[in-house]
Amino acid sequence: MTELTALTLAEARDGLVAGDFSARELTQSYVTAMETATELNAYIVDTPEQAFSMADAADARLKDGTAKAMTGIPLAIKDLFCTRDVHSCSASHILNGFQPQYESTVTQNLWDDGAVMLGKVNMDEFAMGSSNETSYYGPVRNPWKASGSEKELVPGGSSGGSSAAVAAEIAVAATGTDTGGSIRQPAAFTGTVGLKPTYGRCSRWGIIAFASSLDQAGPITRTVRDAAIMLESMASFDPKDTTSVDCPVPNYEAALTGDIRGLKVGIPKEYHADGVPEDIEKIWKQGIEWLKDAGAEVVDISLPHTKYALPTYYIVAPAEASSNLARYDGVKYGLRVTGESLDDMYALTRAEGFGDEVKRRILIGTYVLSAGYYDAYYLKAQKVRSLIARDFANAYEKVDVILTPTAPSAAFALGEKSSDPLEMYLNDIFTVPASLAGLPGISVPAGLSQDGLPLGLQLIGRAFDEETVLKVGGVLESAAQFSAKPAKWWGAK
Amino acid sequence: MSNYIQGATGDWEIVIGLEVHAQVISQSKLFSGAATAFGSEPNTQVSLVDSAMPGMLPVINGECVRQAVRTGLALGATINLYSVFDRKNYFYADLPQGYQISQFKHPIVGEGDVVIDLDNEQSKVVGIERIHLEQDAGKSMHDQHPTMTYVDLNRSGVALMEIVSKPDMRSAEEAGAYLRKLRTIVRYIGSCDGNMEQGSMRADVNVSVRRPGEELGTRCEIKNVNSIRFVQQSIDYEARRQVDILEDGGQIDQETRLFDANSGVTRSMRSKEEAHDYRYFPDPDLLPLQLDQAFVDAQKESLPELPDAKKARFIKDLGITAYNASVLVAEQVSAAYFEDMLADLAKRTGKAEKDVATAASNWITGELFGALNKLGQSITDSPIAAGQAAELLALQLDGTISGRIAKDVFEIMLESGKGAEEIVEEKGLKQVSDTGAIEGFIDQVMTENAAKVEEYRGGKDKLFGFFVGQVMKKTQGKANPKVVNEMLKEKLDA
Amino acid sequence: MSVDKNTVAKIAHLARIKVPDASLEPLVGELNNILDFVEQLNEVNTDNVAPMTSVVAATMVLRDDDITAGDCRDEVLANAPAAEHGFFAVPKVIE
Numbered sequence A: 001m002t003e004l005t006a007l008t009l010a011e012a013r014d015g016l017v018a019g020d021f022s023a024r025e026l027t028q029s030y031v032t033a034m035e036t037a038t039e040l041n042a043y044i045v046d047t048p049e050q051a052f053s054m055a056d057a058a059d060a061r062l063k064d065g066t067a068k069a070m071t072g073i074p075l076a077i078k079d080l081f082c083t084r085d086v087h088s089c090s091a092s093h094i095l096n097g098f099q100p101q102y103e104s105t106v107t108q109n110l111w112d113d114g115a116v117m118l119g120k121v122n123m124d125e126f127a128m129g130s131s132n133e134t135s136y137y138g139p140v141r142n143p144w145k146a147s148g149s150e151k152e153l154v155p156g157g158s159s160g161g162s163s164a165a166v167a168a169e170i171a172v173a174a175t176g177t178d179t180g181g182s183i184r185q186p187a188a189f190t191g192t193v194g195l196k197p198t199y200g201r202c203s204r205w206g207i208i209a210f211a212s213s214l215d216q217a218g219p220i221t222r223t224v225r226d227a228a229i230m231l232e233s234m235a236s237f238d239p240k241d242t243t244s245v246d247c248p249v250p251n252y253e254a255a256l257t258g259d260i261r262g263l264k265v266g267i268p269k270e271y272h273a274d275g276v277p278e279d280i281e282k283i284w285k286q287g288i289e290w291l292k293d294a295g296a297e298v299v300d301i302s303l304p305h306t307k308y309a310l311p312t313y314y315i316v317a318p319a320e321a322s323s324n325l326a327r328y329d330g331v332k333y334g335l336r337v338t339g340e341s342l343d344d345m346y347a348l349t350r351a352e353g354f355g356d357e358v359k360r361r362i363l364i365g366t367y368v369l370s371a372g373y374y375d376a377y378y379l380k381a382q383k384v385r386s387l388i389a390r391d392f393a394n395a396y397e398k399v400d401v402i403l404t405p406t407a408p409s410a411a412f413a414l415g416e417k418s419s420d421p422l423e424m425y426l427n428d429i430f431t432v433p434a435s436l437a438g439l440p441g442i443s444v445p446a447g448l449s450q451d452g453l454p455l456g457l458q459l460i461g462r463a464f465d466e467e468t469v470l471k472v473g474g475v476l477e478s479a480a481q482f483s484a485k486p487a488k489w490w491g492a493k
Numbered sequence B: 001m002s003n004y005i006q007g008a009t010g011d012w013e014i015v016i017g018l019e020v021h022a023q024v025i026s027q028s029k030l031f032s033g034a035a036t037a038f039g040s041e042p043n044t045q046v047s048l049v050d051s052a053m054p055g056m057l058p059v060i061n062g063e064c065v066r067q068a069v070r071t072g073l074a075l076g077a078t079i080n081l082y083s084v085f086d087r088k089n090y091f092y093a094d095l096p097q098g099y100q101i102s103q104f105k106h107p108i109v110g111e112g113d114v115v116i117d118l119d120n121e122q123s124k125v126v127g128i129e130r131i132h133l134e135q136d137a138g139k140s141m142h143d144q145h146p147t148m149t150y151v152d153l154n155r156s157g158v159a160l161m162e163i164v165s166k167p168d169m170r171s172a173e174e175a176g177a178y179l180r181k182l183r184t185i186v187r188y189i190g191s192c193d194g195n196m197e198q199g200s201m202r203a204d205v206n207v208s209v210r211r212p213g214e215e216l217g218t219r220c221e222i223k224n225v226n227s228i229r230f231v232q233q234s235i236d237y238e239a240r241r242q243v244d245i246l247e248d249g250g251q252i253d254q255e256t257r258l259f260d261a262n263s264g265v266t267r268s269m270r271s272k273e274e275a276h277d278y279r280y281f282p283d284p285d286l287l288p289l290q291l292d293q294a295f296v297d298a299q300k301e302s303l304p305e306l307p308d309a310k311k312a313r314f315i316k317d318l319g320i321t322a323y324n325a326s327v328l329v330a331e332q333v334s335a336a337y338f339e340d341m342l343a344d345l346a347k348r349t350g351k352a353e354k355d356v357a358t359a360a361s362n363w364i365t366g367e368l369f370g371a372l373n374k375l376g377q378s379i380t381d382s383p384i385a386a387g388q389a390a391e392l393l394a395l396q397l398d399g400t401i402s403g404r405i406a407k408d409v410f411e412i413m414l415e416s417g418k419g420a421e422e423i424v425e426e427k428g429l430k431q432v433s434d435t436g437a438i439e440g441f442i443d444q445v446m447t448e449n450a451a452k453v454e455e456y457r458g459g460k461d462k463l464f465g466f467f468v469g470q471v472m473k474k475t476q477g478k479a480n481p482k483v484v485n486e487m488l489k490e491k492l493d494a
Numbered sequence C: 001m002s003v004d005k006n007t008v009a010k011i012a013h014l015a016r017i018k019v020p021d022a023s024l025e026p027l028v029g030e031l032n033n034i035l036d037f038v039e040q041l042n043e044v045n046t047d048n049v050a051p052m053t054s055v056v057a058a059t060m061v062l063r064d065d066d067i068t069a070g071d072c073r074d075e076v077l078a079n080a081p082a083a084e085h086g087f088f089a090v091p092k093v094i095e
């Protein structure tokens, strides 16, 4: 019999419904696996007690016939989802000890459907990073290693704990959030599927904010089908979030028909970026061929402002963050470092509580909003953002979905880029444009690099057309036949 | 103009602009579902949104939007169908989010104006620059603990309208009149209770001085003044202070100042001395506020008759004096009292409203307000309802009781709560106009004072008043004085 | 545009982050690198382009004026580093 932890979400669901195993058994196998995987540093907090009681409740639902697709499915929850009475610190020291008295809408939706929480997973502090190295709780190690190398690699970021947990089979699936690529890029780095829905599809209520106009929750899973199942549970219209959109949540799994005949797939020429390794270009070409073979029509398109997406992002996101993070002042929750005056307390608390990358972004954000600079930076960026969104709108007059690489490289080594912020930022070059335009995007594992590391392809869809994104993602997945798994080097001793 | 300040080197003109923060009447806060009621236990009216818990999001209260629109319409202002909420970023203990949600570039209400009534029966137009919606902050208490400041967030997030005037006022008197008028209007339409003691209306006062006709001088902003009297005192003090500095060859620093009500002076706010840089930007948690014209039209429909229109109608259609009209329309309840009383009075006397309006207005502004004043009560809790007042005044107007008796009946009404007719009946206060009865009393008086009758007839005309008094005394004041006069004259001169 | 040590000190103060003098200089370099990078945007012609206010093409829905929250002081104060008599407590502020 295969180990329970090797099952996909869909398989686990089916096994639970069929009574092949109980939710408690499934949960137990994950709790055991988690104990052997502490080296990865994927989890910040384990919550086995909660997990078992939720699993028992799930078993009851499975018995009485009220089970949903997510019932009994053990999940890892990114640390920036507020979970009632459980550590929710955005991997930041400034929220030291914070235990919210409330549950985020997205996690509540999952619990309402019977899912099981295994614990809170690591991430870049306040989701600011692309390698999970800015966490106050230390870096996460990618379960993958390059062939013939012992070098520890990053799992991507900011949802690095989520992607590592799913890849290492210490969670069936995980919640992530994506502001500029934080679901898709770590998925690409770990051979998992990462789906960032349309902005407004999942409620932001109870998710610790980084950049409000960009933040969006989504699943990291093992398969496209799993992503479809989990998104359906996470998504909802939420009157508590003004930017959440009131449109019905479809049955995403039903969209996975495998039939993409006649569908028009756009290939944006601007994504042929300089210095991108040949591996990436190759897998992209391969992806194009797969989709053609499946009957899609491939169309060359142009998204002329692509190159300006990253600089736009690095104005808009830090600006919003500088304001969103003003509430961490030592008054209401979290860390307090006392000083001689209130102002001292603020400045000392924030100096000690925030890590370097967060401080850097707060300072940039403060600067670009400050008197005399607002028009030159923030306003300019929001105008360019309109142009970027317009590029996509024009493209979607000609095509149904856009295919690009997810990231400009495979997973890199811990410490390799952390000394140069700008080099780190370049990781998001292919994911940021869709974020700025609020569009849904998925990263699907498409193959391995020359040295045996997973590579992802990204599909970007029209707003609220996650169905097409998932459908095409499913076709890519089938064609790629990606079945590689990381060698289990952890927990051996 | 007499408004100028006489300095040693010549005249100075005061230029005043006011930013009034008016709390919107609503059950719940601008962006959260917590209650707004005044005077609750600390931090009991605070939601997770108001306390800026991580991940909490604002959701706008439609009632606050509606009231801001109505206020704008009542001030004859442009309603902006497109407006945007911005974040105003600064750190302070009672500002839990580290920013205040306000409106900066695109406020909900644009330019309008307010007509203010001045003491000399003149009026003047003060321009409104804009009205925007914003959140109130919490409250810091610095005197509860030797080394700590206590923070109560009950007010945090309560909806405020910031009503910004143009620098159109030229004296403390004008500023006072402007505030009174603004308060009248927001109370009329029910968008703010105007209660300055409880802080539901506060003013930031911008004061500068200049030589008449010259460019605007540097202004100082006096923050958060919470009564009309203090606003006026602070203006007078601040203008004088600025004139003194300028006449000594100094210059005015643009700064924020506080008014100390105890000493009557303004002083620089040390903690706010550093230049602020609020880093306004559109709040990404909210969407632009888009109103449709039909909504605005419906709000316009919902407005009651406003004080200026009411006053004009009272003067033109009812013929009451401008002074009475001003007094009556100053509060909607007074105007309503007047109108209720008038309708009832017209019915009771069978006369047209305009024929009894002057009497009614005089009675309210004189008798009623005098009595309420003595009782320390307002017209809202007047012990005499408009209908009861009409009953009393009708008795006087149709001659059933004299003016003198009416005053006594009013006293009894106040004490006993009984109706005027009942009192008149019970105490037999009906005016006697029956000539037979009066003739009897006159004869009695003439008999008893035969000597005085002789004196009168001998040319001592002054004694006429004495006879009137004696007759009135015999009738216990109930005789119709007009009839008494006529008959006495006839008899004495016979 | 670029920042100097003074500007960095100024924005650090605005952001209420204590930055030791020794750390100012390296920050100047880091921030200027980022600013240089974002300055590419100046190449883009944005005349007559409206700034994006929201990626969501929706108008803001107005909430009903109902009391639906509050009366939860324990929850509000549960995580406070210092709370006394139902208040948040902070070092004394002198106005």
Ligand SMILES: [Mg+2]
Residues within 6 Å of the ligand: B019, B162, B204
């Ligand atoms: Mg102001």
Ligand SMILES: [Zn+2]
Residues within 6 Å of the ligand: B021, B134, B162
């Ligand atoms: Zn204000």
